[in-house]
Structure formats: structure tokens, C-alpha cells
Amino acid sequence: MSEPREEREKRPRLEPYRPVPYGKAVEEGPDTTGDGQPVAVRVRGLWKRFGEQTAVAGIDLELPAGRFIGLVGPNGAGKTTTLSMVTGLLRPDDGIVRIVGHDVWTDPVGVKSRIGVLPEGLRLFERLSGRELLAYTGRLRGLPGEEVDKRAGQLLDVLDLSASQHKLVVDYSTGMRKKIGLAAALLHNPEVLFLDEPFEGVDPVSAQVIRGVLERFTESGGTVVFSSHVMELVESLCDWVAVMAAGRIVAHGPLAEVRGDAPSLQDAFLSLVGADRRGGQGLDWLSGGK
Numbered sequence: 001m002s003e004p005r006e007e008r009e010k011r012p013r014l015e016p017y018r019p020v021p022y023g024k025a026v027e028e029g030p031d032t033t034g035d036g037q038p039v040a041v042r043v044r045g046l047w048k049r050f051g052e053q054t055a056v057a058g059i060d061l062e063l064p065a066g067r068f069i070g071l072v073g074p075n076g077a078g079k080t081t082t083l084s085m086v087t088g089l090l091r092p093d094d095g096i097v098r099i100v101g102h103d104v105w106t107d108p109v110g111v112k113s114r115i116g117v118l119p120e121g122l123r124l125f126e127r128l129s130g131r132e133l134l135a136y137t138g139r140l141r142g143l144p145g146e147e148v149d150k151r152a153g154q155l156l157d158v159l160d161l162s163a164s165q166h167k168l169v170v171d172y173s174t175g176m177r178k179k180i181g182l183a184a185a186l187l188h189n190p191e192v193l194f195l196d197e198p199f200e201g202v203d204p205v206s207a208q209v210i211r212g213v214l215e216r217f218t219e220s221g222g223t224v225v226f227s228s229h230v231m232e233l234v235e236s237l238c239d240w241v242a243v244m245a246a247g248r249i250v251a252h253g254p255l256a257e258v259r260g261d262a263p264s265l266q267d268a269f270l271s272l273v274g275a276d277r278r279g280g281q282g283l284d285w286l287s288g289g290k
């Protein structure tokens with residue numbers, strides 16, 4: 001992707017990287033960019049190492065509120081590790097994360113009431129029915145019973161799960177599990193929704209249903225942050241993207257800026273992550289058994 005220098009210089013710049021000791025209290029309150037735009041997620045100097053492996057190498061990110069944001073990157077880029085740290089599921093080695101002005105590690109309750117999370121490898125209470133799972137989640141969130149009933153009924157209906165609401169979760173298909181997980185993540189009306197590979201293993205019909213719910217959520221002012229490898233999907237859904245490779249953010253900004261002059265986000269992505277285009281070269285023995 002080649003972008004004229006003057007265009008590149010027009011892009012808003014992040015503050016220079018400053019390492020912040022993990023867990024250090026930061027000022028609470030509304031979070032805005034230099035030009036007053038609300039920020040949903042602010043990440044500074046975030047690091048995570050697993051032994052010798054650096055999964056996330058000191059990333060800085062500022063995700064604007066009210067956008068449909070895609071976090072993309074090849075396998076092992078660090079997307080899940082980043083989302084896990086951002087949502088308070090994994091302790092960073094270093095750095096800070098603030099969500100709508102609240103620090104994830106010094107104000108976990110403030111953050112958890114404002115976010116919904118659909119993590120990778122979602123674990124659900126398998127011996128509850130879908131309906132019971134939502135009732136339980138709602139009560140855990142401190143919502144009154146009547147309100148939980150109303151919201152659960154509507155979410156089950158919109159997500160096309162009404163007919164299966166009394167089935168045990170253990171008997172749900174992959175797509176149904178994603179949908180009930182999404183319903184549980186939305187029940188308390190969060191401001192920011194984090195989804196790790198929400199469309200993986202989901203058929204086109206369920207994908208369309210999930211997509212409709214997420215679009216409705218952003219239209220009403222919510223922020224969606226989701227990770228995916230599927231560039232066409234990211235390109236059709238997102239208006240803002242962050243590209244990760246080898247634990248670093250290699251590009252971020254409005255979709256059109258990140259795509260630049262490339263014909264598609266896929267092409268921009270391949271050149272950004274320096275993809276190996278060897279394809280099947282070298283497999284000279286592979287001949288379909290002939």
C-alpha cells in the first residue's frame with residue numbers, strides 16, 4: 001500500500017509511547033481525543049510475554065466511540081491476547097487500558113458494567129437452557145427480574161433463538177452458542193462490545209442475524225470491537241480497523257485510510273503484514289495421487 005506522504009502526515013498521531021507501570025492509577029473521567037472526539041478504548045504501552053514468546057509488544061491504541069471496529073491480523077498476531085487484556089481477563093506485564101474513561105485494573109467494576117464480552121472459546125453453563133442462562137446472567141448483572149425477562153425475550157426473538165430457548169446449552173450448535181453468548185453480552189446494555197471471532201463457525205443465516213444485531217447496536221451509539229481473519233467481512237462491516245502483526249499494531253484508522261490505494265482490504269492487509277506469497281510452490285510431489 002503506498003500512501004502519499006502528505007496524506008500520511010494528516011493522520012491523527014498517537015502520543016509517543018511512554019511505559020506506564022502496570023496497575024498505576026490514571027485519572028478517571030470522560031476520555032476524549034485532542035480534538036474532543038469521545039474515545040471508547042485507550043491502550044498505552046501494553047505488553048504481554050509468555051516465557052520467551054512476546055505475544056503483545058507494547059501497543060498503543062485509541063479506538064473511537066460509536067464505531068464498528070475490526071482488529072485484524074494473521075494467526076498468532078496477538079489479537080486474542082490483546083482483547084483478553086483489554087477486557088480484564090488477562091493481566092498485562094505492563095501498560096494501561098482505559099475503557100470510556102475507566103481503568104480496567106484499578107476500576108474493574110466500573111469497566112465491567114460498561115462492557116460486554118464474547119470471548120474466544122466461550123464457556124457457558126451447559127446444563128442451563130438458553131433462557132435460564134440469560135436469566136442468570138441478568139441477575140448477576142443486578143438487573144430486576146422483570147427487566148431481565150423482557151430483555152431476554154426480545155434478544156431471543158431477534159437472534160432467532162425463541163424456539164430453542166428451553167433447550168440445554170450443551171445441545172446448542174456452534175452458531176446458537178455464539179448467539180446466546182452475544183445475547184448474554186448485550187443483556188445489560190453495555191457501551192462497548194468486544195467480540196473475539198464472532199463469526200467463526202457460524203452459517204450465513206446466523207451470521208446475517210448477528211450482523212443485524214451488531215449494526216443496530218452501533219447505530220444506537222454503541223462501540224463494537226471485534227477480531228477476525230476474514231477481510232471481506234471486516235471490509236463490509238467496519239468503518240475503522242486496526243491491523244496487528246507479530247504483537248504490534250502496524251496500521252490503524254478509518255477503513256478507507258488503512259486500505260489506501262489497494263484494491264481491497266485483503267490486498268492492503270497482505271502487504272502490511274508482509275505475507276509470504278509462495279502458495280503451493282515447493283510441493284512438487286503433490287499431484288492428486290497421479
Ligand SMILES: Nc1ncnc2c1ncn2[C@@H]1O[C@H](COP(=O)(O)OP(=O)(O)OP(=O)(O)O)[C@@H](O)[C@H]1O
Binds near residue numbers: 053054055078080
Ligand atoms: N497462554 C499462552 N501461553 C503461551 N503462549 C501463548 C499463550 N497465549 C498466546 N500465546 C502465544 O502468543 C502469540 C499470540 O497469540 P494470540 O492467540 O493472541 O494470537 P491471535 O492473533 O489471536 O491468533 P489466532 O488468530 O490464531 O487466534 C502466539 O504466538 C501464541 O502462541
